[in-house]
Amino acid sequence: MKVKGKKIILTGAGSGIGRELAIQLSKKGAIVAALDINSDSLVKLENEISNISTYAVDMSNNESIDKFKEEYYKTNDSVDMIINNAGIIQPFFNVEKLEDSTINKIMNVNFFGPLRLTKIFINDLLKRKEAYIVNISSMGGFFPFPGQTIYGASKAALKLFTEGLYAELLDTKVKVMIVFPGAVNTNITKNSGIEIDSNSSYKTLSPAKAADTIIKGIEKNKFQLYIGGDSKIMHFLYNLNPKSAIKMINKQMKNLKKS
Numbered sequence: 116m117k118v119k120g121k122k123i124i125l126t127g128a129g130s131g132i133g134r135e136l137a138i139q140l141s142k143k144g145a146i147v148a149a150l151d152i153n154s155d156s157l158v159k160l161e162n163e164i165s166n167i168s169t170y171a172v173d174m175s176n177n178e179s180i181d182k183f184k185e186e187y188y189k190t191n192d193s194v195d196m197i198i199n200n201a202g203i204i205q206p207f208f209n210v211e212k213l214e215d216s217t218i219n220k221i222m223n224v225n226f227f228g229p230l231r232l233t234k235i236f237i238n239d240l241l242k243r244k245e246a247y248i249v250n251i252s253s254m255g256g257f258f259p260f261p262g263q264t265i266y267g268a269s270k271a272a273l274k275l276f277t278e279g280l281y282a283e284l285l286d287t288k289v290k291v292m293i294v295f296p297g298a299v300n301t302n303i304t305k306n307s308g309i310e311i312d313s314n315s316s317y318k319t320l321s322p323a324k325a326a327d328t329i330i331k332g333i334e335k336n337k338f339q340l341y342i343g344g345d346s347k348i349m350h351f352l353y354n355l356n357p358k359s360a361i362k363m364i365n366k367q368m369k370n371l372k373k374s
Contacts, residue, residue, distance in 0.1 A: 129156030
């Protein structure tokens with residue numbers, strides 16, 4: 116599916132991969148509706164690029180998502196694509212140390228938000244000659260990381276939800292893709308109270324490269340997309356020997372420390 120001229124709803128557009136997606140999609144001629152909870156980030160984005168409208172939306176809140184649909188159709192008559200990119204990670208704590216409010220927020224932003232947005236727009240997508248639903252999961256959505264169990268569960272739920280959509284929409288014009296980024300150099304870890312050890316040799320992917328790969332995946336009608344060498348390698352190793360792969364990543368996690 117070529118993105119030029121397509122009307123695209125993009126969540127988490129204020130920073131990281133989402134910001135790069137907004138910029139690159141706009142440059143390719145897409146008409147982007149950029150959603151983020153951070154209004155200041157949206158203002159900066161709107162001042163920098165064309166073919167874009169911005170909406171302050173809380174993806175953990177159904178009322179906020181439903182209100183967005185009303186606002187969107189005040190200036191638009193259709194939608195061709197949804198990219199559910201917004202997401203948060205958890206503090207690096209084991210499950211028993213997490214507050215229920217934290218668990219609920221992670222599940223709401225990472226799973227129930229994308230579910231709600233997809234559900235209220237899917238009939239509109241089905242009316243188009245071609246359409247796409249793109250959900251950004253994570254390497255943590257198919258592989259367990261210590262201290263990120265709830266985050267992983269939310270992204271795994273998004274994975275299976277997307278694959279279920281693919282099955283349900285096989286006989287329609289709506290394409291579906293699930294994306295599994297590995298480590299990307301964004302500010303998402305600031306929300307988790309951790310930092311990468313400055314002496315660590317672990318390499319991260321740039322948001323620009325990740326966004327470029329996602330757009331190429333859309334244009335090639337991909338179903339599953341693994342982004343970054345770490346994501347591809349861990350997918351292979353986890354399928355080969357789950358226990359050994361988990362032990363290996365536990366050792367690598369020692370490179371992380373609380374800030």
